[in-house]
Amino acid sequence: MRRILIGRPLTSEQEIGERLSKKKALAIFSSDAISSSAYATEEILRVLVVAGSAALSASIWVSLAIAGLLAAVATSYRQIGYAFPSGGGAYAVARANFGLVASVVAAAALLVDYVLTVAVSTSSAVEQIASAAPALAPERVLIGVAAIALITLANLRGVRESGNIFAIPTYLFIGGALLMIGLGAARVLAFGGVAATTGTPSPRPLETLGIVLLVRAFAAGSVALTGTEAIANGVQTFQPPEPRNAARTLTAMAILLGILFVGITFLANRYGIGPADGPQGQTVIAQLAAAVFGPDSAGFYAFQVVAALILFLAANTSFNAFPRLAAILAQDGLMPRHFSFRGDRLAYTVGIVLLGLVASMLVIVFGGSTTALIPLYSVGVFIAFTISQAGMVRHWLAERGPGWVSRLAVNGLGAALTGVVAVVVAAAKAPASLLILVMVPALAGVMLLIRREYAAQLTELAVRPDAVIGPPRRGERVIVPVPQMNRAVVQAVNFGRSISDNVVAVHVTDDIAAGESLRAAFSRQLPGVPLVIVESPYRALVEPLVAYLDHTWQEPDLITIVVLPEYVARHWWDQLLFNQTANRLKRALIGHPNTVVSIVPYRRE
């Protein structure tokens, strides 16, 4: 069952073969950023529409400003990829340049963002599906959770296969969106303004278009930048030379994203398209696709399918990034060590499963609404952006290598811009965004506590480097619990005799007569091994045995070795039928003072 779902195990040698080519990396890492074009325009229009339909045309200028921000951020991240080729993104940069606390905050922001990427992208994907098939709209949450479960399984199978499954739809979306923009633009050039074929009725203006509204629209639309950092964080998964391949992929991605985002915003404006009308309404890109390709055309349906697919891929981006960052954090003692353990398929199993679960929960809690989730998303992303760029500013100031002034200028501009956007988004979208301002420090605090626990363990277990430890001078005794005479017991007793001369078999029973007859058999068949009978009137096993151990333990240097036979399961149901008693004894005895539990496996023939 596990093999079918997750695939055959991979040997460690196969890892280098899992490295990504530029094309495949673009498919995996850029789907997050590029798919933002499926909802960023809509978020701008949703803000501007309160000033009436006429105000919607300001969206073009807002989108151009965001494209400028994108250029600055992408340039800045190219430099980060070269400077920190080992990955980790904002966390690695902040760790190297600011120290622990800032880096942990950056890491917490990134982890939260990865979860939100999955929730937002999946929700938007389902909205694209529902725009084409309105009958599915009421089942949005269910479809979203099912999709996350599927993506989780795909990732448990390992990174290369994710690439193969997912490369084609990314390119299809880029192609389809460019085709839509090209066709639409050609029609605009040929005929001038085109009346919307679909589109919401003009609402009455509630506010006038002013600087505050424009800034809020800019903040809302800046969600288009989410995902820009993915390539810089994943440099180490590229084929060598890793940083150069990553930088080229990043540039290609930023140019594509800029064209799609500005192009969609421009056309939505020329076609008179407004934001989706309530949770059941068509999304902006669905309205645009309907206008360009025709409302019920094959082109419209194909485009919606492809848009949904790239959004699912965007969710998949996080399934690459989140477990990798969690593993780095685990190696640094900031997350439980298990996050750095790779399963059979070289995938970070724990991180992948946790991400799938938390993201599903968010989709359920927020009812699968992209718009409800986006404020949380943007704040976290821009916090991480700001910490990265600011870290790079410090990096160049400290290093001052060749050309450091221009590099400093690039990252300095990036830090200033993203910092301002972070503040603006948090202010504009309160109180939802404030949730993030609680969650990120809370998560950072937990990481610092984990670090303290691991550090305390190190200290408490430390051995002075000059201490010389001589051989132990303590004695040991072996105790074998004996339910009846059988091969497993004989094996356990013999193991005990091979490590100690002091072996005692203990039989706990409520039936003294049966115990005596067992004792007779024991002394005949295992001569030299005393069998002690411990009476237990209420058929309890664990408590009388522990009481016996405590009662007979006298010398402080005596170590008690309890030998437990454990059946080696051949079938899954064996775990239900056997070893229950041994497990209860084990749980009770591990941690008992001066007691070692030795597990002697037995098989049936």
Add this chain to the structure above:
Amino acid sequence: MRRILIGRPLTSEQEIGERLSKKKALAIFSSDAISSSAYATEEILRVLVVAGSAALSASIWVSLAIAGLLAAVATSYRQIGYAFPSGGGAYAVARANFGLVASVVAAAALLVDYVLTVAVSTSSAVEQIASAAPALAPERVLIGVAAIALITLANLRGVRESGNIFAIPTYLFIGGALLMIGLGAARVLAFGGVAATTGTPSPRPLETLGIVLLVRAFAAGSVALTGTEAIANGVQTFQPPEPRNAARTLTAMAILLGILFVGITFLANRYGIGPADGPQGQTVIAQLAAAVFGPDSAGFYAFQVVAALILFLAANTSFNAFPRLAAILAQDGLMPRHFSFRGDRLAYTVGIVLLGLVASMLVIVFGGSTTALIPLYSVGVFIAFTISQAGMVRHWLAERGPGWVSRLAVNGLGAALTGVVAVVVAAAKAPASLLILVMVPALAGVMLLIRREYAAQLTELAVRPDAVIGPPRRGERVIVPVPQMNRAVVQAVNFGRSISDNVVAVHVTDDIAAGESLRAAFSRQLPGVPLVIVESPYRALVEPLVAYLDHTWQEPDLITIVVLPEYVARHWWDQLLFNQTANRLKRALIGHPNTVVSIVPYRRE
């Protein structure tokens, strides 16, 4: 948390104090049978109504016939209680008189019935609530599942507390129902027939009233008998003298049930009440309570609350009986042994939790509909009845003690009657009832397979009684995996040195230089213990270590003892932070040939 929900642990000595008085036993064991009066009449009416409203008056004769059946079955079960005071009911009787297969079939039928008792009683209780508060009707499934969860928790706290919580409502229901019947009957005597104040409109007859319909009505109403066996199965929980106290309780219960069932059926008829009108309609007893006490009177609401409470108690009956039977089956090797293990509160934890889960599932699948569940329920109950009575027939034939002929006659009549009813119900309510005819044999088959597994284990582990086992002549070596130099490692190495002269520390690493410096520290601080460095280029731990063990294992008589330090957790989160590596090693090594795993606990100071 666990303490608050489940209560402080009980010592075994407290068990005798948990024994039940007759009054408390009546509350616990008879709620199942007596609460049947809340839905049995309705099931009769539901059959007869297809012949038109006039046919409903036949229900009185049907109910009298069922009361006669009840008298026969109760008398028969009194004898079973005396003959088999150790409990187990149909299973114990069949085991003693028919052997393995029949007893396993009886046990399977009982287990399935206990699950159905929970599902049916809970569903009916929720329907009583919804009859008084129609706004709750759409949430029936949710309320039912929540109620089952609460009852499960109450039972995890132990049997006596269940009795205290639950004794009062049982007597309230008996009192309330007797009051309702008395008031209603008085009014009928004073004024003759009374027009229904509520009641469904007369449907058009679909069939004429014939013998087939009467037999089907009898089969449907025989659900009133479910639960009659509970007291005979629980004899051992009564205070001494157990069988006599149980027999008296059983007689009292049968008389009460007969009065309530016939009384309700009689009055429903005189008040012109028909079956509930669809899933949102009022139940028969709710209509009757409304007619007698007044539609919106306090009496009506109080009676509905009390009816719901006794039905929840009926569900509770199974939470006493199911885990107890499962424990008996586990002791006989027919269920996994864990079912016979009692938790802190002397409750059979595994059985209680399993029952709660499966019953909740049934409520969900059948949408909380009593009528949908009842066909499954009756067939199973009457199969178990028939096996019990037939077993008693054989018992008297074999024993022929004083008065055996009359006893034989009683049980023979019981067997014949219940056998006929089982066949009639199965035929009348196909295909739903056929589900049971698949489930019971399937469960019985699983039990026989479990028995075979345990028997095979016994055989395969058997030691010839004349075999004398000499001291082992094999050597042993101790392997201590060493991630770094610390107290836990020193402790593990010292344990190894106290049991063997052949101790080797193994360090698995991808960093040979660091390994060499560890080796230098090791030879300085733990002189005499060689440290072997195993290279692992891909940071794997388990596979290189196992490969090393296999590679260095030469003599067939050499036993390898791998010593693993395990951290004794102080907090719940410690399990998330520590021991993950030790656990992975343990899983990989337990069952490895010729390898014993010894767990040396360590604490932090």
